[in-house]
Amino acid sequence: MDLEEYRRRARAWLVENAVEGAEGVAAARRFMAAMYDAGYSGISWPKEWGGQGLTQAEELAFAAEARDFTLPIYAFSIGLGMCGPTIVDLGTDEQRRRWVRPLLRGERIWCQLFSEPGAGSDVASLQTRAEPAEDGWIVNGQKVWTSVAQYADLGLLLARTDVEAPKHRGLTMLVIDMHAPGVTVRPLKDMSGRSNFNEIFFDNVHIPAENLIGQVDDGWSCAVTTLLHERLSISGGVGMSGARDNPASFERLREVVDTGDPIVRDQLVELYVRSRALTLFNQRLAEETRAGVFPGARGSAAKLLLAELTNFGADLAISLAGPEAVAYDDDGGGLARAVSQAPGLSLGGGTNEIMRNIVGDRVLNLPPEPRSDKNVPFKDLKVGTQQ
Amino acid sequence: MKLVLSQEQQDLRGSVRSFLASVSPMSGVREAMESADGYDRSVYDRLNGELGLAGLIVPEEYGGAGAGHADLAVALEETGAALLPGPFLATVFATIALLPERDKELLTAVAGGGLTATVVSGPSAGPDGVVSGIAPQVINGLDAEVLLVRDGRHGLVAVDADAGGVTREALGTLDPTRRQARITFDRASGRVIAGSAAGEARSRDLIAVALAAEQLGVLRASLDAILAYSRIRVAFGRYIGSYQAVKHKLADMHCKLEQAESIVRHAAWAADESPGELPEAAALAQIYLGRACFEVARDHLLLFGGIGYTWEHDAHLYYKRAKADEVLLGPPRAARARLADLLEL
Numbered sequence: 001m002d003l004e005e006y007r008r009r010a011r012a013w014l015v016e017n018a019v020e021g022a023e024g025v026a027a028a029r030r031f032m033a034a035m036y037d038a039g040y041s042g043i044s045w046p047k048e049w050g051g052q053g054l055t056q057a058e059e060l061a062f063a064a065e066a067r068d069f070t071l072p073i074y075a076f077s078i079g080l081g082m083c084g085p086t087i088v089d090l091g092t093d094e095q096r097r098r099w100v101r102p103l104l105r106g107e108r109i110w111c112q113l114f115s116e117p118g119a120g121s122d123v124a125s126l127q128t129r130a131e132p133a134e135d136g137w138i139v140n141g142q143k144v145w146t147s148v149a150q151y152a153d154l155g156l157l158l159a160r161t162d163v164e165a166p167k168h169r170g171l172t173m174l175v176i177d178m179h180a181p182g183v184t185v186r187p188l189k190d191m192s193g194r195s196n197f198n199e200i201f202f203d204n205v206h207i208p209a210e211n212l213i214g215q216v217d218d219g220w221s222c223a224v225t226t227l228l229h230e231r232l233s234i235s236g237g238v239g240m241s242g243a244r245d246n247p248a249s250f251e252r253l254r255e256v257v258d259t260g261d262p263i264v265r266d267q268l269v270e271l272y273v274r275s276r277a278l279t280l281f282n283q284r285l286a287e288e289t290r291a292g293v294f295p296g297a298r299g300s301a302a303k304l305l306l307a308e309l310t311n312f313g314a315d316l317a318i319s320l321a322g323p324e325a326v327a328y329d330d331d332g333g334g335l336a337r338a339v340s341q342a343p344g345l346s347l348g349g350g351t352n353e354i355m356r357n358i359v360g361d362r363v364l365n366l367p368p369e370p371r372s373d374k375n376v377p378f379k380d381l382k383v384g385t386q387q
Numbered sequence: 388m389k390l391v392l393s394q395e396q397q398d399l400r401g402s403v404r405s406f407l408a409s410v411s412p413m414s415g416v417r418e419a420m421e422s423a424d425g426y427d428r429s430v431y432d433r434l435n436g437e438l439g440l441a442g443l444i445v446p447e448e449y450g451g452a453g454a455g456h457a458d459l460a461v462a463l464e465e466t467g468a469a470l471l472p473g474p475f476l477a478t479v480f481a482t483i484a485l486l487p488e489r490d491k492e493l494l495t496a497v498a499g500g501g502l503t504a505t506v507v508s509g510p511s512a513g514p515d516g517v518v519s520g521i522a523p524q525v526i527n528g529l530d531a532e533v534l535l536v537r538d539g540r541h542g543l544v545a546v547d548a549d550a551g552g553v554t555r556e557a558l559g560t561l562d563p564t565r566r567q568a569r570i571t572f573d574r575a576s577g578r579v580i581a582g583s584a585a586g587e588a589r590s591r592d593l594i595a596v597a598l599a600a601e602q603l604g605v606l607r608a609s610l611d612a613i614l615a616y617s618r619i620r621v622a623f624g625r626y627i628g629s630y631q632a633v634k635h636k637l638a639d640m641h642c643k644l645e646q647a648e649s650i651v652r653h654a655a656w657a658a659d660e661s662p663g664e665l666p667e668a669a670a671l672a673q674i675y676l677g678r679a680c681f682e683v684a685r686d687h688l689l690l691f692g693g694i695g696y697t698w699e700h701d702a703h704l705y706y707k708r709a710k711a712d713e714v715l716l717g718p719p720r721a722a723r724a725r726l727a728d729l730l731e732l
């Protein structure tokens with residue numbers, strides 16, 4: 001089937017199935033199951049683990065169509081964008097069998113347990129410990145900013161297994177059962193008033209041996225794989241709502257502002273130009289992927305551009321709309337929400353500064369910054385917030 | 388949609404790139420720009436003789452290669468990156484204007500004989516092909532052998548540059564690698580080539596895409612130059628590329644390059660395969676490339692430090708080409724207004 005035909009069918013399916021106003025985890029699970037049955041879950045994932053075995057081009061074609069609908073799958077965004085692809089890349093066949101299909105069918109919600117109060121950008125300085133126990137590990141410590149953890153069944157955990165080694169060499173990746181005894185999840189209210197992320201406490205949580213991803217003490221290279229997927233999935237819009245849901249998008253904004261004013265018109269043109277530029281860049285990355293060129297760290301450029309565009313759009317939208325954008329009745333407040341949520345995109349998945357570091361170091365091969373933390377045993381390092 | 392280069396296009400890029408590196412290196416560009424003609428005729432002849440570039444998009448029946456606009460964009464990206472002086476781009480513009488009219492005589496001469504031409508607007512023509520009026524600014528107006536006058540009523544009129552009644556005066560130009568002239572027509576006679584409004588509109592879009600491809604090359608070459616320097620220049624005991632103030636700026640410049648390339652490939656694809664999408668894609672390319680190319684050329688110059696401000700260094704040539712290109716087809720606000728109209732804002 002050619003891509004246009006694929007697109008047409010995807011759209012027809014979405015028109016039938018994307019239910020307006022569906023919310024909550026139960027709806028998310030139902031919708032994922034329906035997507036799975038229709039062949040739209042894991043479009044580019046390998047067939048043998050539950051995917052459709054198609055290419056990134058079909059994946060993006062579906063995502064492009066989906067932008068015009070409200071897909072209630074936010075709870076699955078972390079599993080689909082980061083955890084699942086990591087299991088597909090690095091898991092054993094047994095692990096892939098166990099975890100991938102249930103994710104694609106909406107049976108298991110995943111979260112990503114990397115950031116800690118003392119380790120965000122510099123996630124390799126994390127302090128949560130996993131110590132060997134007879135048949136696996138015992139985990140103690142704290143995570144924070146963990147998206148969708150309040151719904152999650154499973155978590156992709158990065159923990160320290162060796163404090164004597166330098167920071168990048170003593171980490172291990174494990175899959176944790178979020179319902180296990182000793183796991184406490186506390187939602188945190190973010191600046192938009194929503195509670196999408198959480199803080200998590202681990203108190204002697206047991207993790208069985210078969211939940212190890214990759215090798216012991218090799219968790220950093222696993223985490224790099226996850227983070228590459230994360231940036232690509234954010235820029236590609238996995239599990240995110242589309243332009244139609246974004247009142248600060250060009251499509252929505254043009255309907256509400258006075259385009260008779262030449263300044264307004266020109267600012268809308270600017271928004272259109274920036275939006276199209278990024279859309280076309282994402283499409284080019286998808287075509288390259290299809291031709292066998294993996295975008296790798298260039299996904300960080302796309303993620304940075306999306307963060308910048310989102311903040312530019314929200315900021316511009318309020319300026320164009322004027323005072324009524326910031327004081328509203330119950331059914332209003334869309335733009336206020338947009339500008340309150342925009343900073344999240346510049347922080348989650350790596351800050352703008354970290355994206356620029358990655359583009360500079362890994363895409364442009366610029367000389368690295370001098371570092372004092374690379375070869376020091378972790379236990380002797382300065383980490384987190386200090387006076 | 389096709390946003391990645393085919394193997395043939397990569398080969399074309401490779402051969403144009405290595406040809407220009409050996410035949411028109413920056414030392415040659417400097418010599419040419421300081422010469423009386425402003426360009427090296429032998430380079431132009433070899434470009435056409437050995438690579439057949441002038442005939443790239445000319446249909447095979449007129450002796451050209453019959454290639455598409457996506458292929459042309461690949462070639463223009465390289466001539467842009469090399470800051471090739473002379474009437475190559477001007478002749479491409481003229482070829483684009485002639486294509487919808489399928490003018491055998493001139494297309495054959497461009498493809499086979501290395502004829503140079505440029506599009507002229509301003510003067511008006513009578514139905515008999517007699518042209519009068521002033522064209523205040525014509526790119527490569529002194530170099531072109533044929534002046535293709537675009538007249539709103541009678542389409543295109545081809546006037547020989549040395550015909551009676553044609554007076555050409557060199558202008559000072561910001562960009563020393565591309566000259567412009569003022570041309571006065573005083574009852575100069577030419578040959579009328581019919582033209583249509585649709586053909587003219589399509590030509591205008593295709594010209595914008597061609598220019599954007601050149602700008603992509605200028606942008607890429609500027610970025611490559613400063614990337615190379617930031618890996619070897621040391622200050623305070625470190626390579627300057629290791630400082631975040633520098634690295635982050637370079638990362639932003641790279642982001643512009645990624646988007647710029649995507650926009651150019653899309654516009655060139657639309658030119659060949661999806662004419663309905665061309666007007667919007669071309670306006671987008673003109674707007675985005677004009678700005679991005681200049682911003683990157685400017686920042687690349689600044690990141691060179693003092694050496695970047697010298698006449699001897701090449702940075703200013705990219706900077707000036709970028710600025711001159713941004714306004715080559717009109718002020719940016721005109722393209723922005725056109726895009727607003729196309730979007731029905």
Ligand SMILES: Cc1cc2nc3c(=O)[nH]c(=O)nc-3n(C[C@H](O)[C@H](O)[C@H](O)COP(=O)(O)OP(=O)(O)OC[C@H]3O[C@@H](n4cnc5c(N)ncnc54)[C@H](O)[C@@H]3O)c2cc1C
Pocket residue numbers: 078111112113114115117118119120121122144145146147148197344345347348349350351352353354357631
């Ligand atoms: C909405 C949202 C969702 C999130 N979801 C998750 C999740 O599901 N799972 C998870 O593990 N994490 C999640 N995070 C955490 C996110 O990855 C971190 O917040 C982010 O990496 C920044 O870390 P930090 O908060 O510790 O800030 P810090 O690292 O302390 O950064 C503070 C400032 O210093 C700058 N900085 C730090 N290092 C450098 C450097 N080397 N060069 C230049 N500047 C630097 C940063 O750019 C920033 O401006 C989420 C965050 C948000 C906002």
